[in-house]
Amino acid sequence: MDESFFRGFSEDLHDPTRWAAFYKREQSKDPNLPKEIPSVPSMDAEWLFNEMMSVSSSPDPWVFPALQKLKENGQFIVAALSNTVIFPPGHKLQREHFFDEPARKIFDVFISSAHVGIRKPDSAMYQLALARVDEYAKANAQSARGQGLNWESGVKPEEIVFLDDIGENLKGARKQGFRTIKVDLGRAFEAVDELERVTGLKLAGDHPRIPIEPRFQTVKAKI
Numbered sequence: 470m471d472e473s474f475f476r477g478f479s480e481d482l483h484d485p486t487r488w489a490a491f492y493k494r495e496q497s498k499d500p501n502l503p504k505e506i507p508s509v510p511s512m513d514a515e516w517l518f519n520e521m522m523s524v525s526s527s528p529d530p531w532v533f534p535a536l537q538k539l540k541e542n543g544q545f546i547v548a549a550l551s552n553t554v555i556f557p558p559g560h561k562l563q564r565e566h567f568f569d570e571p572a573r574k575i576f577d578v579f580i581s582s583a584h585v586g587i588r589k590p591d592s593a594m595y596q597l598a599l600a601r602v603d604e605y606a607k608a609n610a611q612s613a614r615g616q617g618l619n620w621e622s623g624v625k626p627e628e629i630v631f632l633d634d635i636g637e638n639l640k641g642a643r644k645q646g647f648r649t650i651k652v653d654l655g656r657a658f659e660a661v662d663e664l665e666r667v668t669g670l671k672l673a674g675d676h677p678r679i680p681i682e683p684r685f686q687t688v689k690a691k692i
Contacts, residue, residue: 479514522554528572530681531657532632534674535664540575542670543614546605546624548578550598550631555583578605589633590641599626599645630667632660655681 481487488509496502540547573579578601582588585597606620615621626646633639634652642649648667652660658678665672 475515475518478518479512482512482514482517483509485509522556529657530676531661531674532652533572534676535661535672536575538670538672538674539668544618544670545668546577546602547575548580548598548602548605549573549576550580550589550594551582552588553581553583578602589635589638592641592645595631595642595645595647599624599629602629630664632664 489506492502492506496504536547539545578598580594580598580601582594585594587594587597589595603623606615606624609615610621627648629642629647630650631639631642631647632650632652633642634654636651639649639651650660650663650667658673658676661673
């Protein structure tokens with residue numbers, strides 16, 4: 470992650486075609502927006518990226534407790550398929566022992582895009598996830614847990630429930646045969662409700678079921 474990375478990110482942010490598609494999508498949600506598409510706003514790409522990564526590093530108050538309960542229950546293989554970046558030494562979000570972070574230790578399988586060289590929604594990413602989860606099941610088939618859950622037969626695509634907040638990622642997962650649940654940011658308790666219906670487990674924590682509005686520091690953008 471260097472100057473060339475942020476230069477490319479900035480070019481994407483300031484691409485008129487992407488901006489027009491975004492604005493039209495927002496217009497469909499809010500008819501009060503002006504019909505004429507405004508000019509592309511000027512954005513500090515490096516600041517925005519670091520702000521996004523800082524916010525996303527905080528565990529979701531609804532999903533994280535649900536993951537902990539899934540892990541404690543033991544009936545399911547808990548896996549993560551994450552689009553990640555490797556931060557350079559000295560960066561505030563750089564982690565020397567990436568896979569040993571407490572939040573990542575919850576997962577039986579953790580696939581980091583930055584470490585495997587592919588990202589969602591590339592079909593290869595979902596195929597890798599299926600292979601890793603299947604491998605985990607078969608490797609642990611003779612454990613008490615594995616014997617009770619018939620892991621010897623491995624894992625099939627339709628046995629995977631995939632959660633994500635991005636539509637294209639969910640679409641890619643469905644193409645591979647996964648079941649999917651949309652996680653709406655700030656309203657993840659709704660996804661936990663659906664996960665409870667799928668698993669038959671009580672997964673909700675005690676965080677209030679009140680939608681969270683995004684909060685940012687001073688914005689370095691202008692329209």
